[in-house]
Amino acid sequence: MAEVPFIAIEGPIGIGKTSLAKKLSNHFDFHLLKEIVEENPFLGKFYDDIDEWSFQTEMFFLCNRYKQLEDIEKKYLKSNKAVIADYHISKNMIFAKRTLQEDKFEKYEQIYQILTKDMPVPNMLIYLNxxxxxxxxxxxxxxxxxxxNIKHSYLEQLASDYEDFMNEFELLHPEIPVIRINGDETDFVHYQDDLDQIIEMVNNDLTDAVIKR
Structure with missing residues (x-):
């Protein structure tokens, strides 16, 4: 793990990523990085007609997340200031693979690889499912x-895509600790004990990282 903690939280739409990021940011006094969602001018149209508006929607998210990470690297990580984000930029590929037609996905992937080539990589991942x-x-x-207006079938497919992504991520990046949290059994918003358990898990991984250095 890198010297400066950079934690990302991931999981399907509505699972509680931002809520958890805020709570952990307050507890550890880490800078909070929140993804831009409602500001996306194409998102409402996307949920009404995915095929028609997927490319515009995904490109908006990609460019904004790229800019956010660029700023975070300059202002915080390079200054030895810890960051916790309510997303991992690789989520772009999860959504793009699901929503884009093949020809547009190829173009999108090329742009994604160029933009993210030198981006900072989180050194801890929290996965909510x-x-x-x-x-x-x-x-x-x-x-x-x-x-x-989100279709239930889309959400179900997306949850499955996330599970596949996380399984692959752990195989490809064994050096990055992943904390898995079952959202059916854990309610860190309303129960302090559940939040405390998550804080303890994060603390343990942060402590392990310090010992390894």
């Missing part, structure tokens, strides 16, 4: 208008 009923309930509770 849950079944479809839990995800749907949390999306309902969050109350974002643009998310109310």
């Amino acid at each position: 849950a079944n479809l009923d839990t995800i749907l309930e949390r999306i309902r509770m969050r109350g974002r208008d643009i998310e109310q």
